[in-house]
Amino acid sequence: MMRDAAPLVSVHDLTVRYGEAAVLRDVDLDVAPGEIVTIVGPNGSGKSTLIKAILGGVKHSAGRIERKPGLQIGYVPQRLVLDPTLPMNVERFLSLPHRIPASRAREALERAGVPEIGKRQMAALSGGQFQRALLARAILEEPDLLILDEAAAGLDQPGAAAFYRRIHEVREETGCGVLMISHDLHVVMSASDRVICLNGHVCCAGTPEVVANAPDYRRLFGEGTRGAFALYRHNHDHRHSQDHVQDAAE
Amino acid sequence: MLDDFLTRAALAGIGTGLAAAPLGCFVVWRRMAYFGDATAHAAILGVALSLAASLPVFVGTLFIALFMAMVVSVISGRGYAMDTLLGVMAHSALAFGLVGVTFIQGVRIDLMAYLFGDILAVSRSDLAVIWGGAALVLALIGWRWNALLTATLDDGLALAAGIDPKREQLVLTLALAVVVAVAIKVVGVLLITALLIIPAATVRPFAVTPERMGIMAALVGMTSAWIGLRASYEFDTPTGPTIVCVTALLFILSNIASRIRQPG
Numbered sequence: 001m002m003r004d005a006a007p008l009v010s011v012h013d014l015t016v017r018y019g020e021a022a023v024l025r026d027v028d029l030d031v032a033p034g035e036i037v038t039i040v041g042p043n044g045s046g047k048s049t050l051i052k053a054i055l056g057g058v059k060h061s062a063g064r065i066e067r068k069p070g071l072q073i074g075y076v077p078q079r080l081v082l083d084p085t086l087p088m089n090v091e092r093f094l095s096l097p098h099r100i101p102a103s104r105a106r107e108a109l110e111r112a113g114v115p116e117i118g119k120r121q122m123a124a125l126s127g128g129q130f131q132r133a134l135l136a137r138a139i140l141e142e143p144d145l146l147i148l149d150e151a152a153a154g155l156d157q158p159g160a161a162a163f164y165r166r167i168h169e170v171r172e173e174t175g176c177g178v179l180m181i182s183h184d185l186h187v188v189m190s191a192s193d194r195v196i197c198l199n200g201h202v203c204c205a206g207t208p209e210v211v212a213n214a215p216d217y218r219r220l221f222g223e224g225t226r227g228a229f230a231l232y233r234h235n236h237d238h239r240h241s242q243d244h245v246q247d248a249a250e
Numbered sequence: 251m252l253d254d255f256l257t258r259a260a261l262a263g264i265g266t267g268l269a270a271a272p273l274g275c276f277v278v279w280r281r282m283a284y285f286g287d288a289t290a291h292a293a294i295l296g297v298a299l300s301l302a303a304s305l306p307v308f309v310g311t312l313f314i315a316l317f318m319a320m321v322v323s324v325i326s327g328r329g330y331a332m333d334t335l336l337g338v339m340a341h342s343a344l345a346f347g348l349v350g351v352t353f354i355q356g357v358r359i360d361l362m363a364y365l366f367g368d369i370l371a372v373s374r375s376d377l378a379v380i381w382g383g384a385a386l387v388l389a390l391i392g393w394r395w396n397a398l399l400t401a402t403l404d405d406g407l408a409l410a411a412g413i414d415p416k417r418e419q420l421v422l423t424l425a426l427a428v429v430v431a432v433a434i435k436v437v438g439v440l441l442i443t444a445l446l447i448i449p450a451a452t453v454r455p456f457a458v459t460p461e462r463m464g465i466m467a468a469l470v471g472m473t474s475a476w477i478g479l480r481a482s483y484e485f486d487t488p489t490g491p492t493i494v495c496v497t498a499l500l501f502i503l504s505n506i507a508s509r510i511r512q513p514g
Contacts, residue, residue: 055409075410080403085450086279087457088403096403097396097411121458138410147410 041198074138112136267471269384274446294347315427367490383432455508
């Protein structure tokens with residue numbers, strides 16, 4: 001999808017070391033506008049480090065990271081640990097770091113699928129609502145690139161499925177690129193344009209079909225996932241009626 | 251009006267409460283209480299240095315508080331847990347400071363004044379330092395408010411918004427050093443952290459946004475200073491500790507009130 005356009009972000013030969021150990025070695029990656037790229041890999045494979053590096057929070061010892069000039073990034077962290085001493089309602093949260101009018105906050109919440117939660121305290125939200133509040137904030141500034149670090153990890157399966165569907169819709173609506181980490185292989189395989197299998201280095205990369213059949217991927221994740229993948233593809237041919245609405249109301 | 255030592259004391263206390271409490275909110279939100287303690291305790295070493303070098307106490311304490319904060323951030327993450335590191339730094343700085351002061355010849359100083367404050371001895375120039383410092387801290391916190399809040403929530407969120415979380419940490423460190431240097435005359439190094447944390451904790455049950463928590467904490471801080479000063483005059487008790495006692499009582503009252511309002 002739109003692979004010809006200049007990439008939003010482009011990583012070349014990236015190496016990151018923590019002390020002696022190289023967490024990432026010679027990693028190449030790029031994300032084009034409108035493309036959903038998913039990073040999979042076992043724990044400790046450097047997925048989060050790669051995201052942090054792209055955000056600019058990790059010093060790399062070799063390689064380079066190029067961002068499209070003026071690139072606007074929306075970021076959804078895996079888990080936001082809100083200290084209980086910090087009072088924060090959803091509207092205020094959306095106004096960080098820039099004040100926005102209430103109408104824009106409401107619009108973003110609607111697009112994230114949770115129009116009703118503006119006045120609620122962040123700490124009082126359910127897991128699904130919380131992640132959608134994070135999503136609302138991430139899409140608020142019309143980002144060119146949406147980065148999600150296992151953003152659905154805390155959700156149950158229907159919740160996660162609804163969340164990823166919402167990401168898909170946001171991509172359709174805004175044409176933003178999406179870079180995400182996911183453990184949920186079924187979702188990854190059905191929802192991504194390209195998959196990058198990471199284990200310190202890029203083991204394999206390509207369309208979901210290519211990666212699912214790659215020997216490296218099968219060594220890391222086993223044979224079992226292929227069957228489930230096929231099943232999921234099949235199931236996903238029909239439209240799911242709006243079950244994410246239920247999730248939002250929980 | 252400033253000729254009256256009680257008026258000067260009241261202004262000193264109110265200025266300190268005003269600056270310490272909103273900063274204290276960040277100390278609470280980011281769980282930096284022990285960091286605050288370490289910075290404050292180190293200030294006694296700054297007192298020793300100032301006296302030895304014949305510098306104003308404010309300069310020495312500010313320098314040491316900053317130095318302390320830098321050392322902690324440089325050596326953190328190198329094998330010791332943060333609270334261990336801060337414990338080592340806080341108490342060794344305090345001990346070295348106390349020992350160091352005894353080496354200073356010719357100056358008879360009242361250590362108690364630096365440990366617990368001596369608000370009744372606040373001079374006009376002390377007052378200028380306190381209000382100058384308070385204005386600086388409030389301006390700094392106000393200027394960086396949204397960036398600080400974003401970085402407090404999550405490093406990644408801050409980075410994605412173009413905010414450097416390390417720089418924001420530095421802003422807080424700087425503000426903390428100024429507050430310590432300012433508050434030493436009012437409550438002394440041992441009780442500075444109380445002025446940071448207790449007002450913020452007191453108003454937490456009643457705050458729905460971070461801004462309101464900051465403003466309410468400042469009001470509690472200023473009120474405590476004023477009531478504490480009156481009470482210490484009335485009962486002839488040491489002023490710094492009395493101010494902290496008042497804050498602590500307000501904390502208890504606030505928690506009782508919030509329990510009554512919201513049973514369970």
